[in-house]
Amino acid sequence: MNTGPNAPQWNRLRKALARWYGGAKRDLPWRRTSEPYPVWVSEIMLQQTRVAAALPYYERFLQLFPTVESLAEAPEQELLAVWSGLGYYSRARNLQKAARQIVAAGGFPRTFEGLRELAGIGDYTAAAVASISFGLPHAVLDGNVMRVLTRLLADAGDIQSPKTRSRLAAVAQEFLDKRAPAEHNQAVMELGALVCAPREPQCLLCPLAAHCVARLEGRAGQFPVKLRKQTKVEIALALLVIEREGRVLVWQRGDGEGRMAGFWELPSLEQLPAARVREEAGGFRHTITHHLHTVQVFRAVVKRVPAGYHWRDRRQMGEIPLSTMARKALRVADVD
DNA sequence: GATTCGTGGTA
DNA sequence: TTACCAAGAAT
Structure with a gap:
């Protein structure tokens, strides 16, 4: 001292x-x-x-x-x-x-x-x-x-x-x-x-x-001195808003010890190549620490519910754990 | 001990 | 727009 x-x-x-x-x-x-x-x-x-x-x-x-x-x-x-x-x-x-x-x-x-x-x-x-x-x-x-x-x-x-x-x-x-x-x-x-x-x-x-x-x-x-800085990573992502009779198709992150486990998410185009895109609803940017996501939001339809996906009432979305990225996408698509 | 984890506000 | 950063902790 x-x-x-x-x-x-x-x-x-x-x-x-x-x-x-x-x-x-x-x-x-x-x-x-x-x-x-x-x-x-x-x-x-x-x-x-x-x-x-x-x-x-x-x-x-x-x-x-x-x-x-x-x-x-x-x-x-x-x-x-x-x-x-x-x-x-x-x-x-x-x-x-x-x-x-x-x-x-x-x-x-x-x-x-x-x-x-x-x-x-x-x-x-x-x-x-x-x-x-x-x-x-x-x-x-x-x-x-x-x-x-x-x-x-x-x-x-x-x-x-x-x-x-x-x-x-x-x-x-x-x-x-x-x-x-x-x-x-x-x-x-x-x-x-x-x-x-x-x-x-x-x-x-x-x-x-x-x-x-x-x-x-x-x-x-x-002051204070901070030497290290993060390098940014750009990520492009296409999220799908698939609606049917007032409900939205979502999936849930595994309850294991993963990042945001238990949270519900919208499917991405990459996850659901079988989905048929109807129109682009808009886009936004979302940053998670050093990951810069550029997100396009598409309205789409599916013939049948793929394994692991669920319908959730669109008015129910406020009551479930939903990632902010998904929330932003729903807002862009006028679902809320 | 360096990385990772979310999001929003501010200059 | 970009960069920084806010009553940190776990790994």
């Missing part, structure tokens, strides 16, 4: 941060309680997901599954349907897996290590729930915190490397206000979200600005 003459004055920083958070704190639904179940659900939903995107899902999810028991018993199709459109669907499956672990154990684990063993809970989420719900002194390290700390220290390490991350984790833990871990953790993240933003950081509004090395050097925008 940096204990030299240039070590950050953590106590001053903590106080300045707490004062700022007192005025900037947003009223978000998951902040109205410290109960572990809603806190946990919100933390999972917020992984790599913006607050605005998670909000409506959070409300619907707790409406439908108000307790950990109800989540443990939920039919998988209902669970995936509620999550449909939010992305990273393994989160939903792990959430239920963990709910069953919790019910089997007779309640929530009340330690970081116990939380860490639940499905879908890594270092970040374990620290978040431990601090917010149980007041335990574990610092969170997420994208916000890494941005704040790399700027504060002008740390030029690649944040995608485990070495840099563990170094930042130690700094975060030293920075943590052990008397108020819940408030402190959320304050740093909120600072990263609202002030110490990725682009055009609002240094003039920042409570840490006086001690921020990157700011003092006029290069806050250069």
